[in-house]
Amino acid sequence: MYAIRQYEFGPPETLVYEETAPPSPGPGEVLIAVTAAGVHLMDTVLRAGREMGMALPRLPMTPGREAAGVVEAVGAGVGEDWLGARVVAYLGHERNGGYAALAVAPVEALHRVPATLDDTAAVAMIGTGRTAVGVLRQAALSADDAVVVTAAAGGLGTLFVQEARRAGALVVGLAGGRHKTALALEHGAHGAVDYTRPDWRERLADELKGRPSTVVLDGVGGRLGRTAAESLGAGGRHLYFGWASDEGHFTRFDADELEKYRISSEMVVGPSLFALPGGVRGLEETALSWAATGRLRPVVRCYPLAEAAEAHRALEGRASVGKVVLRPGAGSRR
Template structure:
């Protein structure tokens, strides 16, 4: 089998495509012949050697925490009915191993890929999609809302934008290029604002029509996230879940500011999400069901597995649209 291996921390070029020993599932485990592997921003953070609240992996290792494919082997104690089934799994924060032609995971983490849903969409929804569902359940959007979404052309942002419009809300998306603005509008946004251009703050105010926003969904943080959050009026809800800004920090408000502004602010991931009824598995199931029903439509940008380093570079330089997915090639030789 072949895998992307990381032997050192550093720039994207530390990711190398290698032939490795075949994996065998242990008790309670299955092996997936991988057809799609999700790339997460946290993968790039850990690859670079930045902890960011998580312990660094032991090297060498194969990155990737999201994988879809076909079950081609099962370990002791696993129902053999899984053999030959299309499946998708979140491999876990610590296990990883998705950037490969085969991956091993716990049978308990598997979900059947719904009929009519392709593997790119399935691997998007098992991680990014479940996060979107968790954020949306906490945001409780309605037709009365005016919603601002940062990083609105990303994998998570496009899903949130679709959901805001489905709820009947006025939706404004922030993105970083003309092409990305087009994508945001295609996902249903009423307005899209390029935050890389001078005077974008004024254009955001114009897009809002001079009225305050009621909800800000912020996956960027830093100055951009702060500017977006400052559009909230009294009673507004600020949900934050990422820090991709150059400052590398969440947008947050002090208790005094919250009281003065009359808004609420909460970190929508971590304990807030894990504590939702039914837990993470229920969020995964809902995400897959919504995608299969067309209620959410994942936007995906694919790279061949052998170009994982290029995929990381593109993600880090904000040159991607939607969710980044690696596809093992049919001819798996270097």
């Protein structure tokens, strides 16, 4: 089979497309013929050899923690009713192996893909979608809110914009460039601001129509995340969950600043996310259900498996929109 292999930490060029021996499912596992593999920002961090709170994988390895496809074989103790099923799974932080034509997954991680979802949408929702659902549950948006979404053209951002609009809130998206702001508007933002413009802070105030924001959903961090959070009024909530900025860190406020601005700031990933009722499995089920019914519509950018390095470059260089997905067997990008 063909897979992406990594033998050393470093730039995207360390991702090598090559033929390798196929894996075999062990007890309690299945073998998936992969049709879609999710690419996550954390994949690029681990590829580069930066720990960021997560242990580095042992090399050589095949990256990829999100996979969708068809069950081709089952290991001992797994019911044969899984054979031929369309499934999607989050493979786990330590397992990896999704960037390949075949991947092994524990049966307890599997979800059957709803008939109304294609595999690229399913793989977008199993990781990115579950995070979106968890953040949205903690945000508890309502029609009284004015919501600012950073990275509003990204995999998470487009989902946040859709749900904030559905809740009846005023929603303003921040994105880099005209194409990305147009995408935020297409998915329901009332206003969109290009943060690469020098006057973007003033434009954000204009799009908020003179009122302070009440919720900032911040997946960027750094100076941009902080400036976005400064749009909050008294009682406003800054919910942060990412660090995509060049500075590479979350936006944080110290206790004196929180008291001065009379806002709250809370990290809503990690333990706080996974401790929600229903746990991780519940978040995954809800994410898939919301996509299957059309409540959320993931934006997907596909690359052939052989172009994994290019996909990583696009994600790191902020040239991508939506969720980046690799397609084994695909011959062209869309």
